[in-house]
Every structure is written in C-alpha cells, then in structure tokens.
Amino acid sequence: MKTRSTLRIRRPGPLTTVQDHGRWGFQHLGVPVSGAMDPLSFRVANALVGNPWTAAVLEVTLGGFEAEFLGPTAAALAGADLGFELDGIPLGPGTSFRAEPGSVLKARGRRGGCRAYLAVAGGFAVPEVLGSRSTYLPARLGGLEGRALRQGDELHAYGPPFPPAWGPGRHAPPELLSPLPSPGEPIRLEVVLGPQADRFTQRGLNTFLGERFGVSPQADRMGYRLEGPRIEHAGPADILSDGIAWGAVQVPAHGRPIVLMADRQTAGGYPKIATVVRTDIPALAQAVPGDTVIFEAISLWEARERLAWQTLRLRRWTEGS
C-alpha cells in the first residue's frame, strides 16, 4: 500500500510504541495479544481521523514526547491529558487537528492519566505481524522493528492525508472519553468474580471487594501490581496453568492482586479471583503508581450490557457526526 512520510520523533519520552487493536487468536501458540492499553481512547482517536477502528496509532506514556510532522495530515489525540500543544496551541484529549509540514507536537506536562493516543489519517505504516501492527516488546514483535520509538525515527502513514469531509477541531462526546483518575479519588473498577473465586476464603473475598488498593511502581503494559491488605487464599496459591483474560486479577501467594493488561502472558498458574470488565479497562490503563482502586462485583450480564452500550454509542457517534 502507498505510504506518505508523516512524523519524525524528536523525543519519545519514557515509552512510545506503535499499537493497534491487538494480536488476537494466537494465544494457543503463546503469543500475547498486546495492543492499545486503553481500547476506548484508541478507538476514539482513530474515529476522529476517519480511520477504521483497527488502524495503528502511537501510544505515548506519561509525557516527555515531542515530534515534528513531515507532511500535512489529519490527526487526533485521545486518552491521557499530557498537556499537548501543536505549535504552542493547546490540544485536549479527544480532539482532532490539522498538522502542517514542520508543525511540532509537544507534551508539556502531565495533567491526568497515563497513556495518550496519537492517530493520523490512514494509520501508521508498519508491517503487520500475525494480523496486527502492535508492538510486543519482550519478544520484539510488531511495531517499528519490534521496539519502542527513538529520537530520529521517521514514521509513515497509509493512504491520503485527509479523509473525505473531514474537519479539524472535532471533539469526542464526554461519555466516550476514558475517565482520568482524579487525585484522592479511588478508581472504581467493576469486576466479574471468577474463574477461581472459590480458591479464596470469604474473608479474602471481603478484603478484595471492600478495601482500597494502591497502584504500585510495578505497573506496566503487562500488568498492574497492586498494594494493600492481603487477600486470603482458601488453599495453595498455585493452580495448573490456564488461560488468562484481559483484566484478570490474579493473586499470588503474597496475597496482593495483579491485574493483567494488554501484554499479559497467555497462561499462568496463579488463581484469578475476578476479571475487570472490558468497559473499565480504560480507567485502569490511565492509572499511575500512587493512584488507588476499589473493586465492585457485577454480573456477567451487566458487564455485557455495558460493553454493548459503549459499542453502540461509539458507532452512533462515528457514523452520525
């Protein structure tokens, strides 16, 4: 496919990678799914530039990012508020904008959240590996040479720089913006209990659903290790390794939960007390060490309903505006 020169990285910040919807369907070969940590912001950024929802974007972590556009293009930002400015003009999350050759996009300082998504019309052009352009760093799979972006990297994008009938300054509706943690307020995460909730005592379940947990410094694309009171197991904290879902909350022998995220391993041997529902993954993906979370159990059917409504809202907004 034809590509165009689009962006040069001046400063990647702590971690900037190419991500898309993820590498689904290869877990039976041990290939982790990876993909955008915040699936809602990823979709919103793509929608704002008229892309199909699976187009590759940049996931910018925490800030310190600066890049120069090499050609005119439709672009959009969603997710964390990292204080982005285009040639000095502020850009909030969930906004589309027009970049000219030489335009400089800069993150001036984090105001909230953890991960921002930069989409350009057509999506970033990197080879597709096993059906996805997502970067999985531990195996150097996908993305740009399987690695994080570096200073001087030049990225191309597919197709024409502007979609038909596109305009800058479009804003995503508030209900489609990922919630960013507010200081002092715990992040409420809804979970479906199981698959191994029966491996915990009633006291352990009460701790899990009643107490606050803090995001530890060991929080990355693979998973978020949480700190807090010990969740009591009903027996040994060891099961025969089985498959791991996105948002699975596993509890090793030390009793502190780990929520498994985009780069989760495909299988593991710790009991999983619950699974964070898909519609609350974005909120956790925007958490940074020091933020606190509380868990609340809902039914499988409530979780499905929330996902269906979010998908419908996304679709109506994308098609209708």
Next chain:
Amino acid sequence: MTAAPWERPRILPCGEAALTVEVGDAIAPEIHERVVALARALEGIRGVIARVPTYRSVFVEYDPLEVSYEALALVVERAWSDLTRSPPSVSSQRVIEIPVCYDPEFGPDLEEVAQRHGLTPAEVVEIHTAPTYRVYMLGFMPGFLFLGGLSPRIHTPRRAEPRARVRRVRWGSPAPRPGCTPSTARVGGRSSAGPPCGCSIPNASPRPEPCPAWAFGSEPSTRPPSAQ
C-alpha cells in the same frame, strides 16, 4: 487428583468476553485428550476469537456481542455428551527432537538441580533426556512449551525469585512440568539446559498458519535427544 476427566465439565466465566472449561484436575494424557477434543469442537463458532488448550482446561475468548456465554455453554455441554459417548482416540505420535546443550552457559541451574537431588550433573542429563515428553500447551511467551513427563527424580520447585532474564531457548524443569523458553523472559522455572541455536518466532514472514493442525489435533511429543 485423578487421571480421568470429570463426569461434567466446569464452565467458568473469565469476565464477559472469555470462559474457561475445566475438564479434570490433573496432568494426564486422558484429560488432555479431552481438552484437545473440546477445543476442536469449538472450531468455527461465530464470535469465538481464540481457543487455548491447556493442561486440563480450554480457555475460550469470544466477542460477547456476537455470541453469548449461554450459547457457548450449550455448545460445550453438547460436545461433552458426544465425547462421553465416543471418547476421542489418542492423538498423533509425532515426535520432535530438540537438540539441547547442558553446558553451564546454557543450563545455569544444572549444578544446583544435581546437588539438590544428590546426583551428578551427568546423571541429571541422563534422566532429563530419557523420556519422551508430551506437549500439553503453549503459553506464557511466544512458543513456550509446557511439557509433561519429567522424571520425579529431578522434580525441583520453582525459583523463589524469578530470574530477571533468561536468554533464548532453555529447558526449564519446574516439577512436574518442564518448559522450553523462547526469546527473553522473566521466569520462575529452572533452566537446566538450552539448545545451542535459538528458535524464536520470526518478526516478519513467513506467516504461520493461524491455527496449525497440531495445535489442536495431533499434539506432537518432544524429547531432548541424548547429550552430545
């Protein structure tokens, strides 16, 4: 723990977009045959995104807006009845030989494993290369093999602290499940050997089949050949 599948499977929700079907609670070929047969029965169902056979369960990832938990549970239970009436025949006997090197550079834990069991490193190598291992599952990292069939004489607990990095491919031996680690990983298992050549998933082409037949059908067995 018994080596036979249960009478009824346990269908456990993993959130609203995945479920695990447990069919037994042991590492045993009879249970694994059932796992593989069940994974195969879920092929081609609309909305099913991934099927991951493991030691004693099938993990199914699905799009809940395409197929419901209830519909999948029905499919599983119907397939289960069929499999109970006519149990699946034993899957293939394909054997893969993996060359391994037990030098300290590749097997940093060999000495420790030998000492722990009162064996010489050469004896550990002999015991380690004797069986034909069954490939029960792939997971953890791309291409990591979870095997079964290690001699109890060298069963060794996982490391208390995972190694920060393990290079290329190694044979680990957390009891009773040895594994084979590709690429670079943080692991808690023991590394008693490694092949002299790496084997990893290529970053670009050739593009592997999305679901190679052997992933669900004819599980190969694998054994490290005798030490050179």
